[in-house]
Amino acid sequence: MLKVFWSVLHRDLLLALRRRTDVLTTLFFFVIVVSLFPLGVGTGQAVLRVLGPGVVWVAALLASMLALERLFAADYEDGTLEQLLLTDQPLVLLTLAKITAHWLLTGLPLVLIAPLVGMQYHLSDAAIGVMMLALLLGTPVLSLIGAIGAALTLGLRGGGILLALLILPLYIPVLVYGAGAVTVGAVALGEARPYLTLLAAFLVAALALAPFASAAALRISIE
């Protein structure tokens, strides 16, 4: 079973890395959005320090959501997805593999680029550290929950906007506690612990439940 997981994961990563632009556009979108806010709001250090956590997380939500469209779309269009459904490998496992690949390509880069963003918003080193950890815990949750939406809106006209409408409300808990973790962590590192624990709990719950929902959604969309 583990072999199936790895082979799907490996295939998705390989395909994505051949079209490197897809991966990079998500990253650049994130950076652009984050860079726009100071231009609109003002570049005072104090203001930016307050805004930083929230802005970074909203940008992460939006970037994750943009990338979600491609999670299943390519395989759906060339019929691979139907083939995957027809095999007697558990669909949940295959779905989880695709979601993992998606996160490695779109979520993990955000974690790695966080220090750059932190510098733009004059966040302290401690805050940046908390931000990276929070993003590390939170972005997989975004991919997991987002996959449900991506599966439901497979092949629909206006899919991207519809996906946003469906998924963004569900992202709110991650946003609240993710941003909260950084805001609080900037003041006192220890204070961030309950937030990070909550995010970890979300991750565990999402890992346990979301792949099943996504698999069910895929069946609904394809059969």
Added chain:
Amino acid sequence: MNTLLEFLSQGGFAGYVWGAYGMTLALLVIETLSLRRQRRATLARLARLARLRDTGDQR
């Protein structure tokens, strides 16, 4: 008459109170009327389709 005016003014907060109740009444009435209109339209459409089918069968 005095008490009617008093009632309508709601202690000076007429705008708020009637603004709230007014929107409620408006939306609920609109919902109901639109459902009735939908019903009439559906029945008319189905009747039209039935007529087309009948005349088609007669040929």
Added chain:
Amino acid sequence: MTPSWSRFAAPATFYPLAGRLIPVFWVLAAAFIILGLYWGFFETPDQLGGSNAQKDYYRIIFIHVGSAWMSMWLYAVMVGWAAVGLVFKTRLSFMMANAIAPTGAIFTFLALWTGAIWGRPSWGTYWDWDPRLTSELILFFLYIGYIALHSAIDDSRRADRAASLLAIVGLVMVPVIFWSINCPDPNQCAALHQRSGLGRVDGNILFAMLTMTLGLWMYSFATTLMRLRGIILTREAQTAWVQDLVQVEVRPS
């Protein structure tokens, strides 16, 4: 031997039943709403609360609380029917869920509208990002999402099942979302919003509130059943019983 109630799982049997029930619900709705409004405006004190009392504008509470409760209740009922549809694969259950959604969305909007208007004189601002109103806003998005997803899918079977799954996911997420908005700091959950426990509310006010809520509930039954009948007619248009019905209902002039 199938139990007699499962007969009504067939659209053909339920349609006339719904038709007979609708006037009953209209009457009940009118009765409760008129009673509730009368009681609320004429049998209640002129202000709410002790210290820092709210003046006449507090009367908005009678539709605000009712709409809010109905918006939440209808969502739960909608998800219930969605789940029944997915598990038992009954078409009528899905139609019922679809019939509820617009009414639920309207009540959510009204809860937001009346809440904002009430906020202005009482807290000084129309919108305060107060947790309860913010949660209503999210609920509104959930309703709109359901309706949007359903109308974006042409195949009615896929549409029903996809929207139902979405509604169920929404219901599971709702406590988490509401809780995160209410308690953004896990260390301490400050009680925001005027937490006037129901027990401490004046008896007449409580009575008017509950009566209005009951009235709105009866109203929801009426509109939902009306909408359901429309959905049944459209979906079952090819069947013999609908075609017979159409001949009867629309007499040629």
